[in-house]
Amino acid sequence: MKTMTRLSVTIIDAFNEIHKIDFKRYEYPNLMELIIDNYYEEIGDCGGKGLCGTCHIKPLSILIDDKDITEIQTLNKLQNSTKMSRLSCQILVNEKINGMSFKLINEN
Helix, strand or coil, X not given: CCCCCCEEEEEECCCCCEEEEEEXXXXXCCHHHHHHHHCXXXXXXXXXXXXXXXXXXXXXXXXXXXXXXXXXXXXXXXXXXXXXXXXXHHCCCCHHHCCCEEEECCCC
């Protein structure tokens, strides 16, 4: 029987506390759901549609996947958005993010 490889990401919160979260490939529909379930519940006001910006993060390395138009438009409305900014609801939970670190960006 083949065993599922455990993957992980590191989340750095607004207080610069570091949280390593383990997951299985496609265990969650997106990174936002993984973060909510394991650590932080106050993100994702729009339910993962990419419209509110409350799940704004900064990857600490480059992601391969491109942003879609909805994500770009939402990020453009955010005060602290940079070229590296992403919405965690738009990032799939798979091998591509294994070992990556993400900083939660507080818009308040």
